[in-house]
Structures are given as structure tokens and as C-alpha cells.
Amino acid sequence: MAGTGGGKDGPGLVCRNVKVSGRRTSLRMEPYIWDSLKEICEREGLTLNDLCTQIDERKGEANLTASIRVFIVSYYRTAVVTRGFSEDGPSPLLRKALDDAVPLD
Numbered sequence: 001m002a003g004t005g006g007g008k009d010g011p012g013l014v015c016r017n018v019k020v021s022g023r024r025t026s027l028r029m030e031p032y033i034w035d036s037l038k039e040i041c042e043r044e045g046l047t048l049n050d051l052c053t054q055i056d057e058r059k060g061e062a063n064l065t066a067s068i069r070v071f072i073v074s075y076y077r078t079a080v081v082t083r084g085f086s087e088d089g090p091s092p093l094l095r096k097a098l099d100d101a102v103p104l105d
Contacts (some may be wrong), residue, residue, distance in 0.1 A: 019049040020056045020064070027052075027065050036072045044094045058098060074100045 013028040029037075041051050052068065059067040075097035082093060 018052045020052050029065055
């Protein structure tokens with residue numbers, strides 16, 4: 001696990017490779033962000049690559065890692081407002097979080 005800024009000052013950044021629209025790219029994010037993204041993928045029945053591709057397709061000129069962070073906040077905020085998660089595969093929660101975090105132009 002490669003990281004920077006770890007230790008007493010806060011969590012380090014973890015670099016991982018993902019495929020976005022079929023091309024390999026590296027993303028550096030905090031472990032907590034990676035864990036949240038993994039949890040969302042599991043809840044929604046998506047692969048990490050698929051979810052990152054969906055976010056990338058909507059982000060416009062924004063940075064992908066920033067768009068992922070905003071998406072995660074939007075996803076969990078939407079879950080709180082709607083009082084829960086769907087247990088039946090991809091949910092309206094996913095679509096609403098994508099729309100709110102990284103709307104299509």
C-alpha cells in the first residue's frame with residue numbers, strides 16, 4: 001500500500017489501478033474513500049471499473065478522483081434522506097447520486 005501523508009497527520013493516499021472505459025488509469029485516494037466505493041459497488045452489484053466508468057462519463061472537465069469523492073457523499077446523503085438502501089440490485093439511489101454528483105450536460 002503506497003501512501004503519502006500517513007501517520008499522525010492523517011490517512012495516506014492509496015494508489016490503485018482501475019479500468020475506465022476500457023483504459024487503465026491510476027487513482028490516488030484515501031483508504032476510507034476506497035472502502036466506501038467498494039461498499040457502494042457491492043450494494044449496487046457493480047464492479048469498481050463499471051462504477052468508475054459511469055462517474056467518468058458524467059464528470060465533464062472535473063477531476064475523476066474529485067468526482068468520485070463527491071459521488072460518495074451524494075450517495076450516502078441520498079441514502080439518509082430516503083431512509084435506506086434498496087436490497088434488490090441497482091437502486092434509484094445510485095441513479096440519484098450520479099445525477100446529483102456528476103450530472104450529464
